Amino acid sequence: MSASTPKQGRPDAAAEDVRTLEATPSCSATRVVERDAEPAGPAGNPRNEGASGHKSGGRAAADVAARIIMWGAFVLAVIPLVWILWSVVSNGLELVGSPRWWSDDAAGTSARRPGGGALHAIVGTLEMAAVTALIAVPIGVLTAVYLVEYGRGRLARLVSFMVDILTGVPSIVAGLFIYAFWVTTLGGQRIPFAATLSLVLLMIPVVVRSTEEMLKLVPNELREASFALGVPKWKTIVQVVLPTAFSGIVTGILLGLARVMGETAPLIILAPYTKYLQGDLFANLMATLPTMINDNRTEVTQAAIDRAWAASLTLILIILAFNLVGRLIARTSKVKA
Amino acid sequence: MAKRIDVQDLDIYYGKFKAVEGVSMRIEPRSVTAFIGPSGCGKSTVLRTLNRMHEVIPGASVDGQVLLDDKDLYAKDMDPVAVRRTIGMVFQRPNPFPTMSIFDNVAAGLRLNGVKNRKVLSETVERSLKGANLWNEVKDRLDKPGAGLSGGQQQRLCIARAIAVSPEVLLMDEPCSALDPISTLAIEDLIHEIKEKYTIVIVTHNMQQAARVSDRTAFFNLAATGKPGKLIEIDDTQKMFNRPSEKATEDYISGRFG
Structure with missing residues (x-):
């Protein structure tokens, strides 16, 4: 990527960004560099000249306008992010910083009695996330493998269409669907496990789509190389394709997990909140961070509001931790250049 | 090792499109056979039918016979995976597993x-790397990633x-189109060294x-774009380059093509 002549600040950097964006879908990283190094150089050059003053009036104006729009959009996007982060951290830090927060449940707290812990909600959220992943990841990854490696014709199109539909299902609809299925039709209880099923519905499409994209990025040449060695197709997928796409698949799974850990609607419908530590997915009540936030939000006292902020911060921290772990796992990926 | 290939009246299709028509040839064991011709004339397609890699592409099909020492590779009971174990392939771009x-x-x-025996594996690896003239360059870094080698080494x-x-x-x-x-x-x-042991077919521009x-x-x-490619002639390389039987061959080889 360093084919172009001396870097002259922004324009060149922007050009590089564009190149990486264009390059990403085509192939694995190493190949992209090889393939694009040649044409990219000359393409970058005119902009370099532009930066040193040989630009015609119209293009200069367009350049300035585009830059203002780009930076404006960027700032607009960042403001709410920083704002949210700041509010959550500043309001939640005090409680999250107390050791009780991580070791106790909320027993004995009330709208007027401040403090308390979030262990019950943390345990609930992690437990539900784990079970959701346990069910959704195999289904999602295998569906993606089917779509990319095997799927042809009408069935594949149908599956792909269904995944699209599932992507667009609002979480409350997923919750109500499981309610209709589990409680109304099967006559079951409102239990955390049913809530987990609705989270599975929400997670599957995310896993399928991201895994699908990653599998498509695996160069066909690797599959052919493996076939040409007399390796059967299933072994090629298990031993060559999936390991090559491993880090991307992990990232996709974590994105999906992050999404479902923040879901609230299905939990309100199917897993009512409790202040007590309760780890049985088949019992009646179970606390999770989103429902804890929701429960405290409905009170108007400072004590409850503090707990809602702290629970929000906790949820963000947990998702952040998941992402960091995911990065570490992805870094152990065996793809080496 | 090294077997003869007989191709008999081979038509190759991508979906309904007939890419190659009526190829018949004999490929001798322990020799190198080169496929030449303009882009899109079906050389690679024919090559890929010789180890049933062609059918990996969706919709691709074949009509005719390919015999490996009189065994029909396209017989009903022939397993394509087994065929590919017998007939290896090297691709245009080096493609080591990353x-x-x-x-x-x-x-x-x-x-x-399914071979797990470490001794067998390391012996085979050493023998193969020596066979590919790569052993001396990589013997001290066998555990390093294969994608870290140079293009020629990767190939x-x-x-x-x-x-x-x-x-x-x-x-x-x-195999050399991406190399210096x-x-x-x-x-x-x-190629010169290993042709003592193998039957080699090489596509080259x-x-x-x-x-x-x-x-x-x-x-x-091929007669024109959209028409199927054909085998014009096959002969000893000496003769093909000095006095080919067909005028088209002479035109192509001498650069007077078109």
Whole structure:
């Protein structure tokens, strides 16, 4: 990527960004560099000249306008992010910083009695996330493998269409669907496990789509190389394709997990909140961070509001931790250049 | 090792489109046969039908016979996976497995087919790397990633990987087109050495290369775009380059094409 002549600040950097964006879908990283190094150089050059003053009036104006729009959009996007982060951290830090927060449940707290812990909600959220992943990841990854490696014709199109539909299902609809299925039709209880099923519905499409994209990025040449060695197709997928796409698949799974850990609607419908530590997915009540936030939000006292902020911060921290772990796992990926 | 291939009246299709028509040829064992011809004339397509790699592409099909020492590769009870174990292939772009070390790349064919014995594996890896003239360059870093080698080394690694499963025939699809002249020379030398043991078929766009490495040359051409490609003639390389029987061949080889 360093084919172009001396870097002259922004324009060149922007050009590089564009190149990486264009390059990403085509192939694995190493190949992209090889393939694009040649044409990219000359393409970058005119902009370099532009930066040193040989630009015609119209293009200069367009350049300035585009830059203002780009930076404006960027700032607009960042403001709410920083704002949210700041509010959550500043309001939640005090409680999250107390050791009780991580070791106790909320027993004995009330709208007027401040403090308390979030262990019950943390345990609930992690437990539900784990079970959701346990069910959704195999289904999602295998569906993606089917779509990319095997799927042809009408069935594949149908599956792909269904995944699209599932992507667009609002979480409350997923919750109500499981309610209709589990409680109304099967006559079951409102239990955390049913809530987990609705989270599975929400997670599957995310896993399928991201895994699908990653599998498509695996160069066909690797599959052919493996076939040409007399390796059967299933072994090629298990031993060559999936390991090559491993880090991307992990990232996709974590994105999906992050999404479902923040879901609230299905939990309100199917897993009512409790202040007590309760780890049985088949019992009646179970606390999770989103429902804890929701429960405290409905009170108007400072004590409850503090707990809602702290629970929000906790949820963000947990998702952040998941992402960091995911990065570490992805870094152990065996793809080496 | 090294078997003869007989192609009889082969038509090759992509979906309904007939890409290649009426190819019949005999490929002799322990020799190098070069396929030459303009782009799109079906050389690579024919090559890929010789180890049933063609049918990996959705919708692709074949009509006719390919015999490996009188065994029909397209017989009903013939397993394409078994065919590919017997007939190895080297591709245009070096394609080592990016997740695997140099050692694992060469061992991949055996390992993925269930060989676990470490001694067998390391012997095979050493023999194959020596066979591909790569051993001396990589013997101290067998555990390093295969994708970290230079392009020419990667291609020799791919050749080592292909010969590690002891095929009878080795197909090469423009193996030098992504390489510099030095690496190309290394591969050509290698082809000279290993043709004692294998039947080699090589597709090339480089006429000099065909003249240098091959014993026999097959010239493919197509009447017009959209028409199927055809085998124009196949003969000893000497004769093809000096006095070919067909005028089209002479025109192509001497650069008076069109």
